[in-house]
Amino acid sequence: MEPINEIIPIEMDQFLSTVIQFKMDKMRLVQICASRLPAQYELSYCFARELDMWTLRLVVDEDTPVPSITQMYPCAFLQENETAELFGVKIQNIEHDYNSRLYRIDRETPFKEKG
Amino acid sequence: MAKRSIVPFGPQHPVFPEPVHLDLVLEDEVVVGAVPSIGFVHRGLEKLVETKDYKEYIYIAERVCGICSFGHGMGYCEAVERVMNIDVPPRAKYLRTIWMEMSRIHSHLLWLGLLADALGFESLFMQSWRLREKILDMFDLTTGGRVIFSVNTPGGVLKDVDAYMLHQLLQTIDEMEQDLRPVSDAFLREYTVGTRLHGLGVLKPEDAVQLGAVGPMLRASGVPYDARKLGYAAYGELAFEPIVLTDGDSYARCELRLQEIFQSFHLIRQAVAKLPNGPIAVPVKGNPDGEYFMRIEQPRGEAVYYVRANGTKFLDRFRLRTPTTSNIPPMLELLKGCQLADVPLLILTIDPCISCTER
Amino acid sequence: MGKLAKSPWLLHYDGSSCNGCDIEVLACTTPVYDIERFGIINTGDPFQADILLITGGINSQSESVVKQIYSQMPNPKVVVAVGICACTGGIFKTCYNIKGGVDTVIPVDIYVPGCAARPQAIIDGVVKALALLEQKRADYAAQRRSAAQEGGIVRGADQ
Numbered sequence: 001m002e003p004i005n006e007i008i009p010i011e012m013d014q015f016l017s018t019v020i021q022f023k024m025d026k027m028r029l030v031q032i033c034a035s036r037l038p039a040q041y042e043l044s045y046c047f048a049r050e051l052d053m054w055t056l057r058l059v060v061d062e063d064t065p066v067p068s069i070t071q072m073y074p075c076a077f078l079q080e081n082e083t084a085e086l087f088g089v090k091i092q093n094i095e096h097d098y099n100s101r102l103y104r105i106d107r108e109t110p111f112k113e114k115g
Numbered sequence: 116m117a118k119r120s121i122v123p124f125g126p127q128h129p130v131f132p133e134p135v136h137l138d139l140v141l142e143d144e145v146v147v148g149a150v151p152s153i154g155f156v157h158r159g160l161e162k163l164v165e166t167k168d169y170k171e172y173i174y175i176a177e178r179v180c181g182i183c184s185f186g187h188g189m190g191y192c193e194a195v196e197r198v199m200n201i202d203v204p205p206r207a208k209y210l211r212t213i214w215m216e217m218s219r220i221h222s223h224l225l226w227l228g229l230l231a232d233a234l235g236f237e238s239l240f241m242q243s244w245r246l247r248e249k250i251l252d253m254f255d256l257t258t259g260g261r262v263i264f265s266v267n268t269p270g271g272v273l274k275d276v277d278a279y280m281l282h283q284l285l286q287t288i289d290e291m292e293q294d295l296r297p298v299s300d301a302f303l304r305e306y307t308v309g310t311r312l313h314g315l316g317v318l319k320p321e322d323a324v325q326l327g328a329v330g331p332m333l334r335a336s337g338v339p340y341d342a343r344k345l346g347y348a349a350y351g352e353l354a355f356e357p358i359v360l361t362d363g364d365s366y367a368r369c370e371l372r373l374q375e376i377f378q379s380f381h382l383i384r385q386a387v388a389k390l391p392n393g394p395i396a397v398p399v400k401g402n403p404d405g406e407y408f409m410r411i412e413q414p415r416g417e418a419v420y421y422v423r424a425n426g427t428k429f430l431d432r433f434r435l436r437t438p439t440t441s442n443i444p445p446m447l448e449l450l451k452g453c454q455l456a457d458v459p460l461l462i463l464t465i466d467p468c469i470s471c472t473e474r
Numbered sequence: 475m476g477k478l479a480k481s482p483w484l485l486h487y488d489g490s491s492c493n494g495c496d497i498e499v500l501a502c503t504t505p506v507y508d509i510e511r512f513g514i515i516n517t518g519d520p521f522q523a524d525i526l527l528i529t530g531g532i533n534s535q536s537e538s539v540v541k542q543i544y545s546q547m548p549n550p551k552v553v554v555a556v557g558i559c560a561c562t563g564g565i566f567k568t569c570y571n572i573k574g575g576v577d578t579v580i581p582v583d584i585y586v587p588g589c590a591a592r593p594q595a596i597i598d599g600v601v602k603a604l605a606l607l608e609q610k611r612a613d614y615a616a617q618r619r620s621a622a623q624e625g626g627i628v629r630g631a632d633q
Contacts, residue, residue: 003345005408029327030410031419031436046408046419051345055408075327075444079436096150103154103473103571106534110162110570126539128518133488133496134536155535156490159571166568178565181494181590225497228504244504251501262494262590470493 003051007044010056016067018056022047023072027054032079034087036111041089045069063090070095078102086111117142124458126155131229133469135462141455149450151443157473161433168428169195169403173267179435180471181262182225185218186413187435187471188267190420193347194409195269198424201399205349205391207271212349212386213284214258214266216379220291221250222414223372223379226466227302230369233463234311242298249291253284271396281387288380299373312366316449316461319363326445329438330416332465335371336363342412353385365464372466402428413438415466437471481513482607484600485523487543489576490566491530494590495557499527502600507593509600520546525603527596528582529556531563531572537579544580550610552603554584557591564589 010018030046030053043058043066060066068091069076077096084091085100088109100108120141126134134155140148163175176191177184189211196203228243251261257280258264266274276284302308318328323336333340334357341357343350358374360367403424410419416438423432442465453461488496502509503516510516517523520543532540544553555576558564563574576582583606586599 007406007408026324028324030417031421031434031441033421033432033434033436035423035432035434044408044421050340051342053408053410073325073327075325075441078440078443102152103157104152104535105154105157105159105571107570110159126536133493134539155533155539156488156530157533157535157571158490158531158566158569160566160569162570163566163568175565178492178494178589181492181497184492184494241504244501245506248501248504248506261592262497468493470488470491 003053005053005055007055007057010058012058012060012064012066015056015058016069019045019069019072022054025049029069029073029076032076032083034083034089034111036087041087043083043089060089062088065090065092067092068094085109088112117145119147122455128459131459131462131467131469133467135467135469137450137458137462139450139455139458144455146450146453146455146458149447151447153469153473155473156470160474161435164430164433166429169424169430170269170399170428172430172433173269174265176433176435177263177265177267179474180437180468182222182468183218183413183415183418183437183471184263185214185267186411186418188265189215189348190409190411190413190418190435191422191433192267192269193411194407194420194422195403195424197407197409198403198405198422199269199399199401201270201397203271204394204397206275206393207395208349209386209390210272210276210395211267212353213383213390214254214264215348216382216386217250217254219379219414220376221247221254222466223376224250226372226414226463227298227369230460230463231302231308233460234308236305236308239298239301239308242301246291246294246298249287253287256280256283268396268399270399271394273396275395281390285384285387288383292377292380295373295376302369302373309366311457311460312369313364315365315457316453316464317362317364318445318449322448323363323445326448327441328416328445329441330412330414330466331368331371331375332416332442332445334358335360335367337361340417342410342417345410347409347411349386349389352389353382355382365460368464402426403430415439415468415471416442418471435471435474437468437474439465439468439472442467443472481515482524482604483515483517483522484509484525484527485517485520485543485547486527486529487540489528489530489536489540489560490533490572491557491559492590495529495560495588498590498593499529499556499596502593502596507597509597512601512604514600521548523547524551524607525600526551526553527556527600528553528560528576531559531566531574532576532579533571533573537573540576540579550607550614552583552607552610553580554586554599554603555582556586556596556599558587558589561585561587
């Protein structure tokens with residue numbers, strides 16, 4: 001049987017409760033990734049149990065604050081800091097917030113603009 | 116009360132070839148906290164995907180890291196191929212598997228050498244790297260490169276091997292297997308090595324999962340997850356079981372990597388025996404459209420390649436989550452409570468690859 | 475060959491390299507290539523190093539580190555840029571976080587091209603660095619002698 005690898009679109013109001021549900025199901029955080037849509041951000045949170053992987057897909061406006069999942073998954077702090085610094089996604093309440101000083105790059109949010 | 120002090124560690128440090136910086140919070144000699152600061156080798160190469168076409172980008176993807184170079188190229192290609200629904204010829208799949216396992220051998224031997232160096236065991240360091248040169252010679256013979264090969268392309272591989280190369284490869288791994296046994300014994304039975312590694316940095320299985328550990332870190336803690344079991348390339352057709360150890364300490368991580376080298380010898384023999392004839396690549400036409408999350412097992416653990424395409428020759432986004440990114444949070448947990456003198460050793464046991472992490 | 479060129483100490487720093495050149499630099503110090511046969515010791519301490527091998531291009535973070543390491547090394551010193559990234563920025567030149575080659579922040583004496591630079595090329599570069607080191611030592615000694623004759627030793631006269 002092919003291992004599961006599916007993307008589940010999700011709304012903001014169900015986001016945290018789903019992450020908590022995943023945590024209770026003893027899932028492992030695989031990765032957090034942002035990509036740029038014309039005026040929005042698309043966030044993908046991948047979770048896995050054994051070989052199966054589910055990706056939560058969240059689409060947010062540029063100024064919409066996104067809650068951090070470090071309360072549930074403390075190991076998310078590096079990738080959340082990276083997303084905030086490189087894309088300018090407003091992620092709130094990160095444990096160990098580097099305040100855009102993780103990579104200490106000269107150019108601000110280089111991934112926000114295309115090209 | 117113990118005196119608190121903060122010791123800056125790195126970025127230039129004799130044990131690591133790469134720059135990594137940690138602020139260690141100490142109480143007397145014991146570490147109570149560690150704050151990593153990274154970014155010394157951050158280049159921002161994920162951004163280049165917007166200005167290089169998707170076939171050209173493979174050369175950037177390979178240069179994310181010189182140690183895991185083959186795997187990065189393969190992961191990127193497999194992701195693009197899945198987006199474009201390309202069926203790779205079986206011979207290319209087997210060749211990728213053979214090169215991937217050779218990469219694993221070279222990477223693990225490199226790590227063993229660095230571990231011996233961190234222990235101050237100079238001759239063991241030299242022995243490990245002497246063995247590693249043999250596998251590099253085989254890379255040189257089959258691909259023409261020693262660390263960066265450029266043999267992957269969307270749709271297959273660019274170089275074929277002939278009977279002479281396969282014969283040499285099999286002979287070399289037979290020799291290496293014999294030569295590795297005494298080296299392996301030195302790591303596992305030597306008294307001083309044992310006293311430094313036993314019981315150092317124990318990671319419990321539930322913590323390993325919760326903190327997101329991957330690869331040898333996860334398997335040395337008793338969790339049988341190996342992304343090769345997903346069956347990409349030719350792994351679905353080869354017989355192997357992930358190696359799992361239960362102690363979760365540095366010694367277990369060392370032993371696990373040694374056993375994985377022997378497993379890789381076994382996998383290469385299987386793949387060479389089953390290597391089918393036929394073309395090594397299919398022509399790729401058109402541009403990708405769609406997205407895919409690809410997971411592959413790098414020597415350091417599971418890596419995730421995300422490709423998002425929009426129908427033009429430039430991809431929208433390429434994202435790579437490398438094994439070390441996932442292994443840093445468990446490492447920070449392990450550092451708490453260890454002695455200052457053990458810090459380099461503990462950092463080394465996660466097999467950090469900073470240039471992967473920062474890209 | 476003078477004393478210094480017979481046993482120079484080597485320091486390696488990774489600017490922002492992909493590791494490819496780094497592991498080749500390390501491979502130079504281990505069996506098969508064995509750079510130690512030229513009397514070279516790989517050290518981790520800038521204060522005792524004569525030759526600085528830098529791999530990878532320079533970004534805004536590694537800039538100050540490279541400058542600091544360079545200033546900590548005693549005179550005379552030779553800088554070898556290993557790999558095409560260290561020479562010019564290479565394949566990553568257009569990245570937003572890469573300033574360019576090592577010569578954008580410190581003077582480079584020897585350029586070793588290649589991606590990744592082969593051990594043979596690195597050894598060749600280091601051997602060239604030995605000759606240059608000897609030359610620099612002679613120049614430095616002559617400079618100090620003439621300065622002493624003119625009255626009073628001027629420290630770091632060549633900088």
